[in-house]
Amino acid sequence: MPTLDEYRAIGQKLRQRVFGAPAPGAAKSPTQELAPDLGRISDEVLFGQIWSRPGLELPHRSMITIAALTALGREPELKAHIRGGLNVGLTREQIVEIVLQMAFYAGQPAAHAGFRAAKEVFDQLDKQAGG
Amino acid sequence: MPTLDEYRAIGQKLRQRVFGAPAPGAAKSPTQELAPDLGRISDEVLFGQIWSRPGLELPHRSMITIAALTALGREPELKAHIRGGLNVGLTREQIVEIVLQMAFYAGQPAAHAGFRAAKEVFDQLDKQAGG
Amino acid sequence: MPTLDEYRAIGQKLRQRVFGAPAPGAAKSPTQELAPDLGRISDEVLFGQIWSRPGLELPHRSMITIAALTALGREPELKAHIRGGLNVGLTREQIVEIVLQMAFYAGQPAAHAGFRAAKEVFDQLDKQAGG
Amino acid sequence: MPTLDEYRAIGQKLRQRVFGAPAPGAAKSPTQELAPDLGRISDEVLFGQIWSRPGLELPHRSMITIAALTALGREPELKAHIRGGLNVGLTREQIVEIVLQMAFYAGQPAAHAGFRAAKEVFDQLDKQAGG
Amino acid sequence: MPTLDEYRAIGQKLRQRVFGAPAPGAAKSPTQELAPDLGRISDEVLFGQIWSRPGLELPHRSMITIAALTALGREPELKAHIRGGLNVGLTREQIVEIVLQMAFYAGQPAAHAGFRAAKEVFDQLDKQAGG
Amino acid sequence: MPTLDEYRAIGQKLRQRVFGAPAPGAAKSPTQELAPDLGRISDEVLFGQIWSRPGLELPHRSMITIAALTALGREPELKAHIRGGLNVGLTREQIVEIVLQMAFYAGQPAAHAGFRAAKEVFDQLDKQAGG
Numbered sequence: 001m002p003t004l005d006e007y008r009a010i011g012q013k014l015r016q017r018v019f020g021a022p023a024p025g026a027a028k029s030p031t032q033e034l035a036p037d038l039g040r041i042s043d044e045v046l047f048g049q050i051w052s053r054p055g056l057e058l059p060h061r062s063m064i065t066i067a068a069l070t071a072l073g074r075e076p077e078l079k080a081h082i083r084g085g086l087n088v089g090l091t092r093e094q095i096v097e098i099v100l101q102m103a104f105y106a107g108q109p110a111a112h113a114g115f116r117a118a119k120e121v122f123d124q125l126d127k128q129a130g131g
Numbered sequence: 132m133p134t135l136d137e138y139r140a141i142g143q144k145l146r147q148r149v150f151g152a153p154a155p156g157a158a159k160s161p162t163q164e165l166a167p168d169l170g171r172i173s174d175e176v177l178f179g180q181i182w183s184r185p186g187l188e189l190p191h192r193s194m195i196t197i198a199a200l201t202a203l204g205r206e207p208e209l210k211a212h213i214r215g216g217l218n219v220g221l222t223r224e225q226i227v228e229i230v231l232q233m234a235f236y237a238g239q240p241a242a243h244a245g246f247r248a249a250k251e252v253f254d255q256l257d258k259q260a261g262g
Numbered sequence: 263m264p265t266l267d268e269y270r271a272i273g274q275k276l277r278q279r280v281f282g283a284p285a286p287g288a289a290k291s292p293t294q295e296l297a298p299d300l301g302r303i304s305d306e307v308l309f310g311q312i313w314s315r316p317g318l319e320l321p322h323r324s325m326i327t328i329a330a331l332t333a334l335g336r337e338p339e340l341k342a343h344i345r346g347g348l349n350v351g352l353t354r355e356q357i358v359e360i361v362l363q364m365a366f367y368a369g370q371p372a373a374h375a376g377f378r379a380a381k382e383v384f385d386q387l388d389k390q391a392g393g
Numbered sequence: 394m395p396t397l398d399e400y401r402a403i404g405q406k407l408r409q410r411v412f413g414a415p416a417p418g419a420a421k422s423p424t425q426e427l428a429p430d431l432g433r434i435s436d437e438v439l440f441g442q443i444w445s446r447p448g449l450e451l452p453h454r455s456m457i458t459i460a461a462l463t464a465l466g467r468e469p470e471l472k473a474h475i476r477g478g479l480n481v482g483l484t485r486e487q488i489v490e491i492v493l494q495m496a497f498y499a500g501q502p503a504a505h506a507g508f509r510a511a512k513e514v515f516d517q518l519d520k521q522a523g524g
Numbered sequence: 525m526p527t528l529d530e531y532r533a534i535g536q537k538l539r540q541r542v543f544g545a546p547a548p549g550a551a552k553s554p555t556q557e558l559a560p561d562l563g564r565i566s567d568e569v570l571f572g573q574i575w576s577r578p579g580l581e582l583p584h585r586s587m588i589t590i591a592a593l594t595a596l597g598r599e600p601e602l603k604a605h606i607r608g609g610l611n612v613g614l615t616r617e618q619i620v621e622i623v624l625q626m627a628f629y630a631g632q633p634a635a636h637a638g639f640r641a642a643k644e645v646f647d648q649l650d651k652q653a654g655g
Numbered sequence: 656m657p658t659l660d661e662y663r664a665i666g667q668k669l670r671q672r673v674f675g676a677p678a679p680g681a682a683k684s685p686t687q688e689l690a691p692d693l694g695r696i697s698d699e700v701l702f703g704q705i706w707s708r709p710g711l712e713l714p715h716r717s718m719i720t721i722a723a724l725t726a727l728g729r730e731p732e733l734k735a736h737i738r739g740g741l742n743v744g745l746t747r748e749q750i751v752e753i754v755l756q757m758a759f760y761a762g763q764p765a766a767h768a769g770f771r772a773a774k775e776v777f778d779q780l781d782k783q784a785g786g
Contacts, residue, residue: 112424
């Protein structure tokens, strides 16, 4: 069984593959500032021991996370995971389909919030690409 | 654009591919009894116009539905969609991975409820296979 | 302004109009047993000062409560308020329409759970009437 | 049975009665831009086949939608439906009563969020009327 | 048993101990403006008859409220109760621990939202102290 | 920093202090059977690295967990944590107060469900004591 250090190394690498490397000098998130241990645990466990499991492919892990965050109405994290989904190979069309299907399982307002999040992310990426 | 009848035919076929054909003489569900129009709309729209869209593969539609139902704590529908996921090609291992990942995005109690649902479905299938 | 005793009297009367008088010798609910003050507050405030307000008619108060309990997935209370809605003049058809509409605002699983609750109440009433 | 085109025509008319005609040149919503089919389905089904059903009057459909959106904490859609409720004949007083009652079924924070939404809508309407 | 006036007096005093006295000339909240009775009921019941009960100490009442609001994702009320918790003797460290633990029972996104709320409150207090 | 083995040992001990030692020959839970890694992670992280932190006392960790599970409507886990709370020193009265307060922050139906859970646990304990 791997050590904690090994899990953390696996997790950090995988987290960066999903979310990209943090910009140098980027401000810490409130979680990183107030509870750095949750960031560490997130690397060691959520990315190091869950997202890294072979039983489900990386793009599928993004899909189900986007679905759940849309259903639960957790928009800031949803935006991060829409970006992440694109980073691990989901297409914009697939992301739109996931949010659309949630209209029927979590209600149309959940889907509307999901599309607001998706549009914000897509627009930012277009602007960066256009800049 | 297809007519309603065509959508309904597409939807019924797809619904049966996911959930299987209803057993002959099976009792109606409360929804079918009290609001048959919702069953019809479900065929015409949810299965006929959403699940049938080419932008996301059928097993991926099962994945995201299982994820959302686990996150939302909707156990009876979750059990139906776990069976459905197996029918469209998900493995038990993939379903376990989906539920497991929800522990981190919707909380451990959501995952425990998901595993109770999954175990019930798996046990029933094993019994049917063993019978 | 009414006194607490007056509010409680108004509330008890209104609660009984909605839910019926408790059967003589009926067991206490867990809330009544563990937190009798919540039952008292419910009479003095929820029924005595909210349901009794003139700004919304009694059947409309039942409608919105049934809608919210369906959306939130609180089935035992939903069943009580479906009975209550019938007591204050809602028809079964209206109750079915309320639950049906929730399919689109809270997701189809919320409506399925609502129809399970409604059918259970309707069947019980039919049996009592038939007996 | 009506055709899809007929349902859509019924639905569009009813949606406009609830929400008003879109301002000429108004920007598309993220949902309309990313998933125009959901807007179409919303007209054909939610408004064309649900809100149009005779079993529940239009103002009552607004009431239950406002109740559910308050309970679920879906503020942008709640604001749209508060405006819509006023358009189909609800009074401000009735809307306030609906939100108030939710304090007891979904918790006081749900009601506070509902009142923030209502006040924003009411203030905008007052400003428009005053302008 | 106390009268309503006495409950209200107890409740107002206790509410002010938790949230501080309202600044003179402070704007009314939307709830106070649209439904002043809910404010009154909140004093008479929530603070006058619940928070004042001897069965649970004041800081413990803050703890459980912060936990629930984090789990439910009700950020504006969470911020008020984080300030309130500090007023009744919780330390910042305790508040961070409460939010952190919610990551495991309500999901990491709930905790991230909780830390955003906590940081905003802590930063405002630091600025006031520094000013 | 401790190793994973050390965290797991700390966590197992603490989990047993909260929930008691598993009865010899007790059946595995669905989570333990389908996803034993979540049980392991729960020991290593949730109990080994969160519940064991010095920043919040053990009974306070029980309090906030009971509050959150009541608010979220996760009854099976709530029952386990009500038992756990009693094991780490909460009184029945304190547990009743926690559930009662949730009536105002998550709605009365959440409290009713919480009292059903509490009564079931209290009755079982009384029966065991009486046996």
